[in-house]
Amino acid sequence: xxxxxxxxxxxxxxxxxxxxxxxxxxxxxxxxxxxxxxxxxxxxxxxxxxxxxxxxxxxxxxxxxxxxxxxxxxxxxxxxxxxxxxxxxxxxxxxxxxxxxxxxxxxxxxxxxxxxxxxxxxxxxxxxxxxxxxxxxxxxxxxxxxxxxxxxxxxxxxxxxxxxxxxxxxxxxxxxxxxxxxxxxxxxxxxxxxxxxxxxxxxxxxxxxxxxxxxxxxxxxxxxxxxxxxxxxxxxxxxxxxxxxxxxxxxxxxxxxxxxxxxxxxxxxxxxxxxxxxxxxxxxxxxxxxxxxxxxxxxxxxxxxxxxxxxxxxxxxxxxxxxxxxxxxxxxxxxxxxxxxxxxxxxxxxxxxxxxxxxxxxxxxxxxxxxxxxxxxxxxxxxxxxxxxxxxxxxxxxxxxxxxxxxxxxxxxxxxxxxxxxxxxxxxxxxxxxxxxxxxxxxxxxxxxxxxxxxxxxxxxxxxxxxxxxxxxxxxxxxxxxxxxxxxxxxxxxxxxxxxxxxxxxxxxxxxxxxxxxxxxxxxxxxxxxxxxxxxxxxxxxxxxxxxxxxxxxxxxxxxxxxxxxxxxxxxxxxxxxxxxxxxxxxxxxxxxxxxxxxxxxxxxxxxxxxxxxxxxxxxxxxxxxxxxxxxxxxxxxxxxxxxxxxxxxxxxxxxxxxxxxxxxxxxxxxxxxxxxxxxxxxxxxxxxxxxxxxxxxxxxxxxxxxxxxxxxxxxxxxxxxxxxxxxxxxxxxxxxxxxxxxxxxxxxxxx
Ligand code: F6P
Numbered sequence: 006x007x008x009x010x011x012x013x014x015x016x017x018x019x020x021x022x023x024x025x026x027x028x029x030x031x032x033x034x035x036x037x038x039x040x041x042x043x044x045x046x047x048x049x050x051x052x053x054x055x056x057x058x059x060x061x062x063x064x065x066x067x068x069x070x071x072x073x074x075x076x077x078x079x080x081x082x083x084x085x086x087x088x089x090x091x092x093x094x095x096x097x098x099x100x101x102x103x104x105x106x107x108x109x110x111x112x113x114x115x116x117x118x119x120x121x122x123x124x125x126x127x128x129x130x131x132x133x134x135x136x137x138x139x140x141x142x143x144x145x146x147x148x149x150x151x152x153x154x155x156x157x158x159x160x161x162x163x164x165x166x167x168x169x170x171x172x173x174x175x176x177x178x179x180x181x182x183x184x185x186x187x188x189x190x191x192x193x194x195x196x197x198x199x200x201x202x203x204x205x206x207x208x209x210x211x212x213x214x215x216x217x218x219x220x221x222x223x224x225x226x227x228x229x230x231x232x233x234x235x236x237x238x239x240x241x242x243x244x245x246x247x248x249x250x251x252x253x254x255x256x257x258x259x260x261x262x263x264x265x266x267x268x269x270x271x272x273x274x275x276x277x278x279x280x281x282x283x284x285x286x287x288x289x290x291x292x293x294x295x296x297x298x299x300x301x302x303x304x305x306x307x308x309x310x311x312x313x314x315x316x317x318x319x320x321x322x323x324x325x326x327x328x329x330x331x332x333x334x335x336x337x338x339x340x341x342x343x344x345x346x347x348x349x350x351x352x353x354x355x356x357x358x359x360x361x362x363x364x365x366x367x368x369x370x371x372x373x374x375x376x377x378x379x380x381x382x383x384x385x386x387x388x389x390x391x392x393x394x395x396x397x398x399x400x401x402x403x404x405x406x407x408x409x410x411x412x413x414x415x416x417x418x419x420x421x422x423x424x425x426x427x428x429x430x431x432x433x434x435x436x437x438x439x440x441x442x443x444x445x446x447x448x449x450x451x452x453x454x455x456x457x458x459x460x461x462x463x464x465x466x467x468x469x470x471x472x473x474x475x476x477x478x479x480x481x482x483x484x485x486x487x488x489x490x491x492x493x494x495x496x497x498x499x500x501x502x503x504x505x506x507x508x509x510x511x512x513x514x515x516x517x518x519x520x521x522x523x524x525x526x527x528x529x530x531x532x533x534x535x536x537x538x539x540x541x542x543x544x545x546x547x548x549x550x551x552x553x554x555x556x557x558x559x560x561x562x563x564x565x566x567x568x569x570x571x572x573x574x575x576x577x578x579x580x581x582x583x584x585x586x587x588x589x590x591x592x593x594x595x596x597x598x599x600x601x602x603x604x605x606x607x608x609x610x611x612x613x614x615x616x617x618x619x620x621x622x623x624x625x626x627x628x629x630x631x632x633x634x635x636x637x638x639x640x641x642x643x644x645x646x647x648x649x650x651x652x653x654x655x656x657x658x659x660x661x662x663x664x665x666x667x668x669x670x671x672x673x674x675x676x677x678x679x680x681x682x683x684x685x686x687x688x689x690x691x692x693x694x695x696x697x698x699x700x701x702x703x704x705x706x707x708x709x710x711x712x713x714x715x716x717x718x719x720x721x722x723x724x725x726x727x728x729x730x731x732x733x734x735x736x737x738x739x740x741x742x743x744x745x746x747x748x749x750x751x752x753x754x755x756x757x
Contacts, residue, residue, distance in 0.1 A: 013183060013187075016179075016182065016183045016186055017179050017183055020175075020178060020179040020182045020183065021175055021176075021179050024171070024174065024175030024178055024179065025171075025175060027171075028167075028168070028171035028172070028174075028175065031167070031171065032164055032167045032168060032171065035163070035164065035167055036160060036163075036164050039159075039160045039163060040126065040135075040157075040160060043082065043135050043155050043157060043160070044124060044135065044137075046081075046082075046155065047124065047135055047137035047153050047155055048124075048137065050077065050080070050083065050086075050137075050153050051122070051137055051139040051151060051153055053077070054073070054074075054077055054086070054139075054151055054153075055139055055141060055151060057073050058070065058073060058074070058088055058141060058151055059141045059142070059143065059148060061073065062088070062090060062096065062141065062148045062149050067096065067097065070088060070096060070097050071097045074086045074087075074088060074097050074098070074099060075099060078099035078101075082155050082156050082157075082159060083153070083154070083155055083156075084101050084102055084105075084134060084154040084155055084156040085098065085099035085100070085101040085102030085105075085154045086098070086099050086102070086151070086152065086153055086154070087099070087102055087106055087109075087151075087152045087154070088141075088149060088150070088151055088152070089113050089117070089149050089150045089151075089152065090148070090149045091117055091146075091147055091148055091149050091150075093110060093113055093114045093117065096149065101154070102152075102154045104129075104130055105129040105130060105134065105154060108127070108129045108130075109127075109129075109136050109138065109152055109154075112125075112136065112138055113138055113150045113152060116138040116139075116140050116150055117140055117147050117149070117150050119140075120140050120142065120147055121140065122137070122138060122139050122140065123136075123137070123138040124136065124137045124138070126157055129154075132156060132157075132158045133156075133157040133158045133160070133161060134154055134155065134156060134157055134158075135154070135155040135156075135157045136152060136153070136154055136155075137152070137153040137155075138150055138151070138152045138153075139151045139152075139153075193224075197217070197219050197225055200217035200219075201217060201225075201228065201229070201232060203217075204216060204217050204232070204236075205232060205235075205236070208236045208239055208240070209239070216229065216233060234344065234345055237345075238345070245261060245262060245263050246263075259730055259731060259733070260733055260735035260736040260739055261735060262311065262314070262315040262519075262735060264735065264739075265312070265315050265316065265735040265738055265739050266315050266316060268739050268742070268743075269315075269316045269738070269739070269742050270316075272742050272743060272746040273316075273415055273742065273746065276411075276413050276414060276415050276438075277318065277319070277408070277411055277414050277415070278316055278317070278318030278319070278414075278415050278417075279318060279319050279320075279321065279404060279407065279408065279414055279415065279416045279417070280309060280312075280313060280318065280319070280320045280321070280416075280417045280419065281320075281321045281322070281400055281404060281416065281417070281418045281419060281423060281426060282305055282309065282320070282321075282322050282418075282419035282420060282422070282423075283322065283323050283364060283368070283419075283420065283422040283423070284301055284303045284305055284306055284322060284323070284325075285301070285306075285320075285322035285323060285324060285325065285326075285329075285350060285352065286300065286301075286306050286309070286310050286313070286320060286322070286341060286342075286350065287299070287300060287341050287342065287343060287350065288300075288301055288325060288326035288329065289326045289328040289329050289331065289332045290326040290327050290328050290329075291327055291328050296328045296331065296332075298343050299326075299634065299636075300636065300637060301634075302558050302593035302595070302634055302635075303558075304444065304516075304659070304660070304661040304662075305419055305420060305444055307518060307637075307661050307665065308516050308517070308518065308661060308734050308737070309419065311519040311734050311735070312734065312735070312738040313347070313348040314342070314347045314348065315735070315738075316348075316738070317347065317348045318348055318349070319338075319348065319349045319350075319351055319407055320341075320348060320349070320350050320351070321351045321352075321353055321400060321403055321404055321407070322350065322351075322352065322353065323352070323353055323354075323355055323360075323364070324337070324352030324353065324354055325360075329352055330352075330354070333352055336351065336406070336407075337351055337352045337353070337354070337403075338350065338351045338352075339352075351403060351407060353399060353400055353403045355396060355399070358392065359392050359395065359396050359399070361392070361598075362386075362388055362389040362391065362392025362393065362396075363389070363392045363393045363395070363396035363397075363422070364396075364422065365596065365598050365599055366384075366386060366388070366389030366392065366393075367385070367386075367389035367390055367392065367393035368393070368421060368422045369596055369599060370383065370384040370389070370599055371383050371384060371385045371386075371389065371456065372421045372424075372445075372456070373421070373445065373562075375448065375452065375453065375455055375456055376421065376445045376446050376447060376448055376453075377445060377446060377562045377655070377656045377657075378446075378448050378452055378656060379561060379562045379655040379656050380655075381561055381601060383455060383456070385455075385456060385457050385458070390457075390458055393425075394425060396422075397423055397424075397425035397426050397429060397465070398425075398429060400423065400426060401426055401429040401430060401433070404416065404426075404430065405433060405434070408434060408437070411434075412434075412436045413436045413437065413438065414434065414436075414437045414438075415437070415438045415742070415745065415746070416430055416437055416438070416439045416440070417440050417441075417442065417741070417745075418430075418439065418440065418441040418442070418469070419441075419442055419444065420442070420443065420444045420445070421443060421444070421445055423441065424441075424462040424465045424466050425461070425462070425465035426441070426465065427439045427441050427465060427466060427467075427468035427469035428464060428465045428466075428467070428468025428469075429465075429468070430468070431468045431469070431470075431507070432468070435750075436750070438470055438745050438746065438748065438750070439468065439469045439470055439471075440469055440470060440471035440472070440473060440741060440744075440745045441466060441469045441471075441472055441473070442473040442474075442514065442516075442741065443472065443473065443474050443479070443483075443658070444475070444516070444658050444659070445658045446474075446475075446479055446482075446656055446657070446658050446684075447474055447479040447480075447482045447483045447486070448482060449482050449485065449486075450482070450485050450486040450488075450489045450490065453482075453486045453490075454486075454490070459486070459490055460490060460491055463486065463487055463490055463491045464491065464504075466509075467487070467491070467493065467502055467504045467507070467509045468507070468509075469509055470508075470509060470510065470745060470748045470750065471509070471510045471511075471512065471741070471744055471745045471748060472509055472510070472511045472512075473511075473512055473513070473514040473741060474511075474512075474513055474514075474658070475513060475514070475515050475516055475658045475659040475684035476513050476515065476658075476659075476684045476687055477513045479513070479658070479684075480500060480511050480512065480513050483511060484497065484500065484502065484511055487502050491504065492504070500512060508748075510744065510748060512744060514737055514740055514741050515659060515684060515687070515688060515732060515737070516658075516659050516661065516734070516737050517661070517664055517729060517732050517733050517734045517736070517737050518661055518664045518665050518668050518729065518733065518734055519668070519733060519734050519735070520664075520668040520726075520729045520730050520733045520734075537642060537645070537646045538552050538646040538647075541642060541643065541646050542587060542589075542629070545629050545631075546624075547587050547624065547625055547626055547629055548624045548625055549584070549585060549586060549587035549625055550585045550586070551582070551585055551586040551587070551648045551711055552586070552587055552588075552589060552646060552647050552648055553586065553587070553588040553589065553647055553648060553649045553650065553651060553707070554588075554589050554590075554591070554643045554644060554646075554647035554649070554650050554651070554666070555568060555588065555589070555590045555591065555650065555651045555652070555653075555662075556591045556635075556640055556643070556644075556650075556662045556665075556666075557590075557591070557592060557593070557662065558592075558593045558594075558595035558596075559592040559593065559594055559595055559602065559605055559606050559609055559632070560595055560596070560602065560605070561601060561602075561605055561655075562654055562655055562656055562657060563653070563654050563655070563657075564653035564654050564655045564680060564697040565590065565592065565605075565609050565653075566608065566609060566612055567653055567655070567697040567698060567700070567703070568590075568651050568653040568697065568703065569590075569609075569612045569613060569616055569628065570700045570703070571651075571653070571695075571697075571700050571702075571703025571704055571706070571707065572588050572616065572627060572628060572703075572704075572707065573616045573619070573627075574700050574701060574703065574704035575703070575704040575707045575708060576616075576620050576627055577704075578704050578708070579704070579708050582708075582711070583620055583622075583625075583627075584622055584624075584625045586627070586707075586711065587625065587626065587627060587628070587629055588627060588628050588629070588651070589629045589631065589643055589647070590609075590613065590628060590629070590630045590631065591631050591635050591640065591643065592606075592609060592630065592631065592632045593633070593634045593635070594606055594632065594633070594634070606632070609630070609632075610630060610632060613628045613630040616628055640665075641669055644665065644666050644669035644670070644675075645669050645670070645671075647666075647675060648674075648675065648676065648710070648711060649675065649676040649677070649678060649707070649710040649711065650662070650663070650666040650675065650676075650677050650678065651678045651707075652666075652677070652678065652679050652680055652683060652685070653678070653680045653695065653697035653703065654680045654682060654683050654697070655680070655682060655697060655698075656682045656683075657680070657682065657683040657684060657685070658684050659683065659684035659685055660679075660680075660683040660684065660685045661685075663677055663679050663683065663685040663686075663689060663692065664685060664689070664729050667689065667722065667725045667726055667729045668726070668729050668730075670722050670726065673719045673722045673723045673726065674718065674719060674722065675718075675722055676692075676693060676710035676711075676713060676718055676721070676722070677689060677691075677692040677693065677722075677725065678692065678693045678695055678703075678706045678707065678710055679692035679693065679694055679695065680694075680695060680696070680697045681694050681695065681696055682696075682697070688728055688732065689725050689728065689729075691720075691721035691722070691724045691725045692721075692725065693706045693709055693710055
């Protein structure tokens with residue numbers, strides 16, 4: 006790599022100019038010093054001579070006067086001495102100044118006349134000479150003048166020598182500095198730049214390349230960070246383009262982020278897009294003094310985040326992190342994802358009381374158990390209901406602030422936390438297209454009737470143009486509830502409800518995951534997951550041949566205890582697997598402010614301990630219970646390493662862990678044990694379907710999954726992967742947006 010000539014010239018010129026500037030000051034100072042020294046010297050000679058010469062000015066003393074002058078005349082740089090009488094005639098002189106007398110005469114006469122000494126540097130007969138004239142006087146009158154001539158030409162010579170030295174020094178400095186700079190550039194900058202360029206070239210060429218390491222990481226950190234991001238975007242764009250091309254080639258119609266982006270834009274045009282949910286996709290919190298960002302354990306976030314990344318828009322959610330306020334602007338917004346912003350997150354702040362009543366109380370102690378029917382009694386309190394209404398209004402206000410001036414916004418409301426929001430939005434902005442997606446089951450009308458405010462909830466929901474559930478049976482339950490409870494007209498053929506002149510479409514949209522087509526890059530630390538099982542277990546001090554995985558928020562609907570009992574029974578019935586099979590349970594603590602969730606954490610841990618105590622050996626345990634929040638990347642590693650995944654929910658709207666696991670099994674290896682009470686079991690029919698309450702069946706299912714014929718295992722997983730790929734989250738979003746945009750707002754009320 007060549008260093009530009011311009012850079013070298015600039016360096017040389019810069020350094021030289023600087024040296025010359027210093028030299029000018031130095032030479033001037035030196036010259037001043039030499040002149041001063043000469044002047045002092047002349048003054049000293051003058052003073053010494055004055056007293057000796059003055060008495061010898063009469064005619065008789067001429068010889069002695071000459072002797073005195075001649076004796077003094079032999080000094081360093083002293084050119085000569087001359088003595089004048091008061092008429093300006095030269096009395097005596099040393100030989101060297103005979104020719105110079107004429108030149109100084111006017112100054113001599115003036116000095117005698119003014120009785121003042123005179124000094125100057127004057128060129129005399131071609132040589133710079135310092136002359137010093139001293140009037141000689143007794144008490145009453147001027148008797149004559151003493152003139153001292155110093156040869157000052159050595160000052161010019163000295164100055165030239167200095168200039169020459171300075172020039173040589175400047176040259177040496179310039180060469181030295183240029184060399185050092187070039188070496189620094191070569192070693193510290195050009196090396197890393199060349200490696201970075203090579204790295205970018207490799208990426209551009211589509212080859213896998215390791216990020217180069219740098220000696221001075223701090224210096225290059227901003228550059229490498231940006232290039233890493235650029236590389237990621239490029240890889241993602243290339244993967245997307247390849248996938249598009251592949252799909253076109255195979256005439257397949259999978260939904261990709263690109264396809265969704267184009268589709269959504271064609272449907273929405275310029276209409277802004279808003280999503281509202283309780284849970285935010287990124288939480289900022291303090292760990293000690295450092296701020297960290299986490300992606301919460303939430304199926305909703307898993308599903309909605311890829312859509313926002315693809316379609317941009319604004320996501321409104323509760324700012325629940327203790328550092329959340331530190332990262333937003335004056336509108337409470339921030340661009341996310343934090344390291345590669347693609348859409349806007351607007352945070353809505355709740356007081357402790359609001360969170361308590363709306364989130365923990367009404368949503369999660371009331372609606373959650375009401376809709377899941379998992380043997381936990383719902384609790385409804387009037388105070389919680391008040392706060393639920395107030396928070397719905399608060400979110401509506403925040404939304405109105407963002408939608409100001411927008412006539413036809415598209416709003417996707419998420420989940421049971423915001424049943425009242427659709428009506429609030431439609432009343433204020435009739436031109437808005439509003440959909441609400443209910444992520445949890447909808448129970449039968451008898452069960453829903455437990456809720457004292459069922460009418461208000463239904464009325465709020467029917468403000469939406471579109472109400473979505475995961476599966477058809479939840480749509481049916483919802484329409485039956487509406488039919489029985491609220492004044493409206495239900496059309497069972499079209500699955501619509503007409504209430505107060507407004508029509509609401511009700512439809513199933515089975516939610517899904519992104520399901521990346523392309524495997525993770527080889528440079529990823531989790532690139533060889535299948536070999537990773539032993540290493541993964543070893544990190545926890547366990548050795549086992551087979552591994553199972555379960556990933557949940559610790560929630561009573563997830564059937565974690567039932568699963569543990571199934572595992573216990575499995576080891577009782579199939580003791581050959583003792584020491585061979587370990588089940589890893591990842592449990593993210595959730596809603597622990599609610600007593601039954603708090604108690605469940607303890608129960609799950611105690612049950613894992615009990616079973617481990619019963620069967621474990623020094624190097625092995627049947628259940629590895631990891632009770633903490635894990636990142637998506639961490640979980641992927643477990644999915645890929647596992648022989649089987651267990652999803653044993655007692656009731657679940659969809660369950661995205663099942664789909665995430667299938668999406669992660671890129672080699673078609675792995676078996677899914679899936680509760681029949683999940684929405685996912687309607688689609689993933691090749692899973693080993695179980696009733697989680699049936700402990701014997703669970704034990705058998707684990708055994709079956711571990712001993713399944715490899716061909717069957719692979720065929721089942723392959724078919725499930727096809728389903729997850731075909732019905733991925735991009736298709737879900739496309740279907741939802743398509744239906745929402747095709748609804749005609751002006752002719753809502755049906756005739757006949
Ligand atoms: O299933 C309903 C749901 O809101 C999901 O979307 C999400 O996975 C889960 O509950 C998370 O609950 P929370 O936000 O209360 O932690």
